[in-house]
Amino acid sequence: MNIRALFAALVFIVGAAPAGAEDGYDLWLRYRLIDTSAHPALVYRLGPVVAGNSSSPTLVAAGDELKRGLQGLLGTDVQLAGEVKGPGAVLFGTPQSSAYIAKLNLPLTDLGPEGYLIRSLNVAGHPVIVIAANRDVGVLYGSFHFLRLLQTRQRLELLDIRSQPRTQIRLLNHWDNLDGHVERGYAGQSIWDWHKLPGWVDPRYTDYARACASIGINGAVLTNVNANATSLTPAYIAKARTLGNTLRPYGIRVYLTARFSAPIELGGLKTADPLDPAVRAWWKAKVDEIYAEIPDFGGFLVKANSEGQPGPQDYKRTHADGANMLAEALAPHRGIVMWRAFVYSNETPTDRAKQAYDEFVPLDGKFAQNVLVQVKNGPIDFQPREPFHPLFGAMPKTPLMMEFQITKEYLGFATHLAYLGPLFEEALDSDTRVKGRGSTVAKIVDGELHGYKYTGMAGVANIGADRNWTGSHFDQANWYAFGRLAWDPQLSARDIAEEWTRMTFTNDPRFVKPVVEMMMDSREAVVDYMTPLGLAHLMDTGHHYGPGPWVNNLNRADWNPTYYHRADANGIGFDRGPKGSNATSQYAPDVAKLFADPAKTPEQFLLWFHHVPWDHRMSSGRTLWDEIVFRYTRGVGRAGKLRDTWYELKYRPGMQGYIDDERYAQIKAFLEIQLDEAQWWRDACIAYFQSVSKRPLPAGVAPPKHSLEYYKSLKFPYAPGRG
Amino acid sequence: MNIRALFAALVFIVGAAPAGAEDGYDLWLRYRLIDTSAHPALVYRLGPVVAGNSSSPTLVAAGDELKRGLQGLLGTDVQLAGEVKGPGAVLFGTPQSSAYIAKLNLPLTDLGPEGYLIRSLNVAGHPVIVIAANRDVGVLYGSFHFLRLLQTRQRLELLDIRSQPRTQIRLLNHWDNLDGHVERGYAGQSIWDWHKLPGWVDPRYTDYARACASIGINGAVLTNVNANATSLTPAYIAKARTLGNTLRPYGIRVYLTARFSAPIELGGLKTADPLDPAVRAWWKAKVDEIYAEIPDFGGFLVKANSEGQPGPQDYKRTHADGANMLAEALAPHRGIVMWRAFVYSNETPTDRAKQAYDEFVPLDGKFAQNVLVQVKNGPIDFQPREPFHPLFGAMPKTPLMMEFQITKEYLGFATHLAYLGPLFEEALDSDTRVKGRGSTVAKIVDGELHGYKYTGMAGVANIGADRNWTGSHFDQANWYAFGRLAWDPQLSARDIAEEWTRMTFTNDPRFVKPVVEMMMDSREAVVDYMTPLGLAHLMDTGHHYGPGPWVNNLNRADWNPTYYHRADANGIGFDRGPKGSNATSQYAPDVAKLFADPAKTPEQFLLWFHHVPWDHRMSSGRTLWDEIVFRYTRGVGRAGKLRDTWYELKYRPGMQGYIDDERYAQIKAFLEIQLDEAQWWRDACIAYFQSVSKRPLPAGVAPPKHSLEYYKSLKFPYAPGRG
Numbered sequence A, B: 001m002n003i004r005a006l007f008a009a010l011v012f013i014v015g016a017a018p019a020g021a022e023d024g025y026d027l028w029l030r031y032r033l034i035d036t037s038a039h040p041a042l043v044y045r046l047g048p049v050v051a052g053n054s055s056s057p058t059l060v061a062a063g064d065e066l067k068r069g070l071q072g073l074l075g076t077d078v079q080l081a082g083e084v085k086g087p088g089a090v091l092f093g094t095p096q097s098s099a100y101i102a103k104l105n106l107p108l109t110d111l112g113p114e115g116y117l118i119r120s121l122n123v124a125g126h127p128v129i130v131i132a133a134n135r136d137v138g139v140l141y142g143s144f145h146f147l148r149l150l151q152t153r154q155r156l157e158l159l160d161i162r163s164q165p166r167t168q169i170r171l172l173n174h175w176d177n178l179d180g181h182v183e184r185g186y187a188g189q190s191i192w193d194w195h196k197l198p199g200w201v202d203p204r205y206t207d208y209a210r211a212c213a214s215i216g217i218n219g220a221v222l223t224n225v226n227a228n229a230t231s232l233t234p235a236y237i238a239k240a241r242t243l244g245n246t247l248r249p250y251g252i253r254v255y256l257t258a259r260f261s262a263p264i265e266l267g268g269l270k271t272a273d274p275l276d277p278a279v280r281a282w283w284k285a286k287v288d289e290i291y292a293e294i295p296d297f298g299g300f301l302v303k304a305n306s307e308g309q310p311g312p313q314d315y316k317r318t319h320a321d322g323a324n325m326l327a328e329a330l331a332p333h334r335g336i337v338m339w340r341a342f343v344y345s346n347e348t349p350t351d352r353a354k355q356a357y358d359e360f361v362p363l364d365g366k367f368a369q370n371v372l373v374q375v376k377n378g379p380i381d382f383q384p385r386e387p388f389h390p391l392f393g394a395m396p397k398t399p400l401m402m403e404f405q406i407t408k409e410y411l412g413f414a415t416h417l418a419y420l421g422p423l424f425e426e427a428l429d430s431d432t433r434v435k436g437r438g439s440t441v442a443k444i445v446d447g448e449l450h451g452y453k454y455t456g457m458a459g460v461a462n463i464g465a466d467r468n469w470t471g472s473h474f475d476q477a478n479w480y481a482f483g484r485l486a487w488d489p490q491l492s493a494r495d496i497a498e499e500w501t502r503m504t505f506t507n508d509p510r511f512v513k514p515v516v517e518m519m520m521d522s523r524e525a526v527v528d529y530m531t532p533l534g535l536a537h538l539m540d541t542g543h544h545y546g547p548g549p550w551v552n553n554l555n556r557a558d559w560n561p562t563y564y565h566r567a568d569a570n571g572i573g574f575d576r577g578p579k580g581s582n583a584t585s586q587y588a589p590d591v592a593k594l595f596a597d598p599a600k601t602p603e604q605f606l607l608w609f610h611h612v613p614w615d616h617r618m619s620s621g622r623t624l625w626d627e628i629v630f631r632y633t634r635g636v637g638r639a640g641k642l643r644d645t646w647y648e649l650k651y652r653p654g655m656q657g658y659i660d661d662e663r664y665a666q667i668k669a670f671l672e673i674q675l676d677e678a679q680w681w682r683d684a685c686i687a688y689f690q691s692v693s694k695r696p697l698p699a700g701v702a703p704p705k706h707s708l709e710y711y712k713s714l715k716f717p718y719a720p721g722r723g
Helices: A003-014 A040-045 A057-074 A099-104 A136-151 A203-214 A234-250 A277-293 A319-333 A352-363 A421-429 A441-445 A476-487 A493-504 A509-530 A561-565 A589-596 A603-609 A624-651 A661-693 A708-713 B003-015 B040-045 B057-074 B099-104 B136-151 B203-214 B234-250 B277-293 B319-333 B352-363 B421-429 B441-445 B476-487 B493-504 B509-530 B561-565 B589-596 B603-609 B624-651 B661-693 B708-713
Strands: A049-051 A079-081 A090-093 A116-123 A126-133 A160-163 A169-173 A219-221 A253-257 A299-302 A336-340 A371-376 A400-405 A456-460 B049-051 B079-081 B090-093 B116-123 B126-133 B160-163 B169-173 B219-221 B253-257 B299-302 B336-340 B371-376 B400-405 B456-460
Touching (some): A049 A057, A057 A079, A057 A136, A099 A126, A126 A136, A169 A476, A371 A456, A400 A421, A421 A441, A421 A476, A421 A509, A476 A493, B057 B090, B057 B136, B057 B234, B136 B203, B169 B336, B234 B277, B371 B456, B400 B421, B421 B476, B421 B493, B421 B509, B476 B493, B509 B661
Parallel strands (some): A049 A079, A336 A371, A371 A400, B169 B219, B219 B253, B253 B299, B299 B336
Antiparallel strands (some): A116 A126
């Protein structure tokens, strides 16, 4: 046994130290000591004083965070003081809270209620750093921004930063049930301990709020979109109130999901018809009851007439009728309704991808002013890759919110490394062409294109009670990237990855560069080994954990993978062109033209829009069949490269010490799992598609390790996150 | 650098993780710095060397723990070395692993395979402390004992300690389902991450093993007694193997629960009849398959023909037939069967308390040699107080294991402080009188009375994925107390409480004394406010969270609280005397005589054994009705005192600093919840019983806060831990 192998073995034997600090709990808010020998200017410039009047809970939070951060980063005792008495102080506040800031007469007016500025200025004769905003929450956001500068070792000279969010409502949607189960959650139970609320207020709620505020998230939908009326009972409103009180200092409002049939289930009414006066009165009273407890309650998120949920269509009313009824009750309190466009009727459609558009576009202009329609990024369901949803750009009179899925329901659960920044970016940068070139989804979501009164972005949270919050260390980056992009949809996924890596691990470029490359390649790896070339919805039934492209026995045609890939002896893919379902016509003409023509459709969406012969020649020169095999195989190779790169990051000479053993070991184990499961996906899909295509594997390509029957036989009844 | 030195260096690097926050993760293994000014002798006596050859994984664990503990407690860098080169070294090992220890010729032979000794001796001319045992695991146990001496500030002069366990099999029973839900678990999801096993080996498994080994627990039943055949499939055996590999260095064997119908469900057989040769062959092959993967697999725990579980009676076979079939398959591998006596037939019995005895006593002598019958401490089901189970003493030819419930299914879940040491002690100290005075349950369980070949004690674990393991800080004491009593059933619950408090919080007597008093009073408080005077099973349906003495609508009579308390216009209590169910006759004559006579029955069991008129005069001089009200009210007062004492522990002048804010706050919040819920139990029970007794409350006693209808209306569909 050589020394290196022994080292590796021993690290894993002994690696199980108790209560190590590097367990991921701190997320990206790791205020570890800066090596002052490498950054003397930082220390010189900053004095040990944070100056400001903590005259509100939010300013208390800002001051505490600055103190906590500076103490950790600088390794000195930091005083929180009212006055600037020396150089290098960090002065924070609003013109109302701070006479210094009022006197500086800073250009704050056009920063809005959440924006802030950070400037190097002279105050009371001393050079200081000023974090100022119109409102307290802007100061808090600015404080986190300032700490991020230090965490990522940015220069502090001549700071002149202005920032404000491009969307108003930046939300996490928690698909958390009242019994603690998280639907599509892969990070343990819900962080909301409903049973012990309101008596026990877990300090974790505050750390959750700090993390959210640090990236600008300003709302949390506490309950699952598959809603439970019990969450609207007095006992649960009291619990939500306590959560609201805890999150409020961090600028976070609480929202609930509204079960449409609650007037029947809780109110004893015979109907939940949104035009029924008794129903309307019930909701009004319920909303008033909520606001009496939670004065800044955000509003309701509603999943109606979808996947078995009740809704207005049960009474032959429209989605607008349903949404407007709730909106009317909420309007006096300035609450909003977020109505999900992820709906499909009980009848099997010719093309599920078309349904939301067909149902919602006719309603444009019919929603009340305080209703937003929440649209998933793609027209099916959070697949590793989908084209953008055709509703974006098609409802100019109705605020459309983006709904991203941060939790990786379809991208390998918690164990696979799949950085979603590029997926979010791809969706936001998609050009709808509805008002000519540059009509990106981002500009629709942020309101620029249609002048929406409300704008918003929601992410389905990947957060649970696991110590590291998200089930894996790298999945923290997806929470982070969502928040950053909700604040500014035009940020770069790569920049966000780098920023996150620096804050979460280290600023050493020998670590940062390869890790950012890993992250940036990871989602494409998943697309390759799960659903290349525009394939989608190939997962096995119920758990969505492994491959099941053969599944064709579910009650509804559009629940079956075979409905989506349509592989047959001739070819594979869903014909959504003019001769098929004509879903392409839902896009603006300039986009529709591209998607309708197989020759112009980007190959990454080819099988999404077209049924293509197995022998079709791809741009690579390969036949479609060979290309599919190539991509699946390449995906496994990419997963292998992720694992190998990570391995090198510790064992290459000179790389010791850049990451702690604890996080290193878990990430390594997860990358091994990812590689195994990539192979499984690849092998199962090739085995199945080959049974349909009847074509040989290209020369030199390894056959699947097992028979198709073997892959079909695998069952995972206890996979986490079931719906 | 030789291999051993390299190893030692690595242990230091990895073991020296910075101390975590006071979130309870460290349990009682908190190796915080000793105030050397107060204990100079400790430091003087101990040198910074741990000497021993870590020639096995278990000795690695022992050396690692000694090093970790001494470094933390002494605040010095401790070397792990092969040689004794100076005074104050801690020398550990067996005669096989250490030439020093072999040469000392220590009296080890009668210490058995798990015992150890700790002595102050001269070795190589230096005064050292020797931890020696026959086998490696004894050294590990001795190491934890030695660290406990330091943690509790015991004198180290002239150490001469010998210890060995009085029971052989000391087990935790995890009622953990494969989907992560823990039945009757109040500390989050299961710590077993079945989904990610075997690929991901959570370091927490090792910390679990350390905690268990520190109190002598040597086995873990990984799966729920309400068993799932899937746990016996190859995929899950591979997962259990990985857990076994991880726990093995700490002397912990893994066990599984065997679903009796597995031959049908997994094997495709038509029957699970234990006398069917194909069934026997299936189990034999399955057991061989398990041992091929887990060579030291412990065996099976079986719940059969109870609460809907399949079992041998489905085929008109006896429990012995069923147990012996499994025993035959396990015997060649030295595996055991633990067959639970908690059974009741599908027909409603005249007295559920009699059933186990009636079913099992006739089978005494008919079980195979490697079968133990596992008996709950009382004849019903883990109530706050029950008399001892009449099976103890009634099966001299069959090893009877004790089954305690550590998780507080019936004692307030995670939030109520209810130290179970006194409950365990009361059960173990109960005198069965089967061989005259002094025939305690402890002496039956440890084999002394009947000369059992196997002895054991099982505790239903209260462990989950919550950061503090048990859902509350004080519930850690129940895990601790169980382990200590399993090692030695004759230990004192009070001594254990003090030991635990010192290790977990502080050695300061101003803190230790009142906290031990709180712990020692806590279970009696629960008895008072839930089930005084021998009442039992008064909880609401399903969740077992709150009171439901009125419940009488469940399918089976013996699932209803009214079945147990039998309150009517005349009185209250279950007549189990000779004129009633005659359950008293199941006890040895000297005990039966007491229990059969209301005048001689201890008042704490009065209503367990007798239906007593409301106007019966109690020893206090009060009528029974007044006494019931008095005890319920006293229980609330005791809960209030727990809260008040805790409050004082921080806010009384001079008491600052004895406990960290983090644990203090959670405990305080939980004590507030306990007080609220004590009031709820008291009020609901008094409201109900008054509706039956039609008697006025004694003068000056506060009436229930709400109406009986209010208490009946409360529903808790999402209470944790449901079965």
